[in-house]
Amino acid sequence: MNQKFSASINQKDDVTFVKLSGVIDEDNELGELVEQIPGGTTVVIGLGEIERINSCGVRDWVNWLTRLEKNSAKIVMVECSPAIVAQINLVNNFTGAGVVKSFYAPYFCPQCDLEKVLLVETVEMHGQNPPKAPLCRCDECDGVMDFDDMEESYFAFVNSAKKVPQDPKLHSLIVEFTNPGGQDGERKIRSRVGSSTGGPPTTGVSTQASLPSVPSLPSGRTSSSNPGAAFGGGSTRTGFTGGGTKGGSTGALPVAVVNDPNRPMGGQAQKSMAVYVIVGLLVVAIGLLVYAVFGTSSSKASSIDRASEISRLA
Secondary structure, eight states: OOTTEEEEEEEETTEEEEEEEEEESTTOOGGGGGGGSOTTSEEEEEEEEEEEEOHHHHHHHHHHHHHHHHTTOEEEEESBOHHHHHHHHHBTTTTTTOEEOEEEEEEEETTTTEEEEEEEEGGGGTTOSSOOOOOOBOTTTOOBOEESSOHHHHTTTTTTSOOOOOOHHHHHHHHHHHSTTSOTTOOOEEESSBOOOOOOOOOSOOSOSOOOOBOOOOOOOTTSSSTTGGGTOOSOOBOOOSOOOSOOOOOOOOOOOOOOTTSOOOHHHHHHHHHHHHHHHHHHHHHHHHHHHHHHHHHHHHHHHHHHHHHHHO
8 A cells, every 4th residue: 555645435225335545647556446336325534634636636536536426436535635525626527426424624822823724514614605714713812713725715615515415314424434532513623733633433344554743734824925826726626537638736835934943044044144254254345455456556656755855856
């Protein structure tokens, strides 16, 4: 199994829960999961820990959903990460015939300088025009957090998304799979960087015993030169039918470095100090050169004047 990609499969009654984690790129193992998912079942796909998906991954994802649907599977996507939301907004057949039940929305607390993601039920946002981000409070200072993207582009898919069927049994199974030990209706908020709380107990086939930690999600704060670009936001949606080229993955995001007066100077600070020293030495050298040139000229002029005065007196 690819180290960047992991999956676990659990089954109960006629519902199969597939939890995907890591990166979906050209090295994914989605094709191997088809035979492990019984046909004719409801397939709940947990996507909260998908960190990134590139163009090759999108192609394989669409083909994978198509194969599952040919086996009469009903697809329900839950806890879609911001990376998945970006693709839902960009690729019009990314969800296939499936529905998006819930997704994570990014938030930022300016007081605590913390980034969080809040789980949002899609049904809560249906009918909003323009869509508005739900209120989210910081679990550190209890202050109201700022939505960390552009609302119109991030929630663009909501009003065009298929309605989630109201099935109490399915809902209770999803809660059991995605929030073991938690309370139904409990609002999930978590840090963008942290440890996973773990998944449900394995009751079926598992392709990976352990899952990676919760990934760092891309930031879309307006301090960027292109707000919302990190999520691929935008209401323009394009089709994807496979055959894409390799690449297309999002680059690594810069990590903010906090200045620490007790920490030794880094390479950039040392270079800046060296430049200042060199400039100072050049200024001193120029000053000495000017003094030498003008001082010598002045001395020679004085000597000539004295010689002229002596000659005149003689």
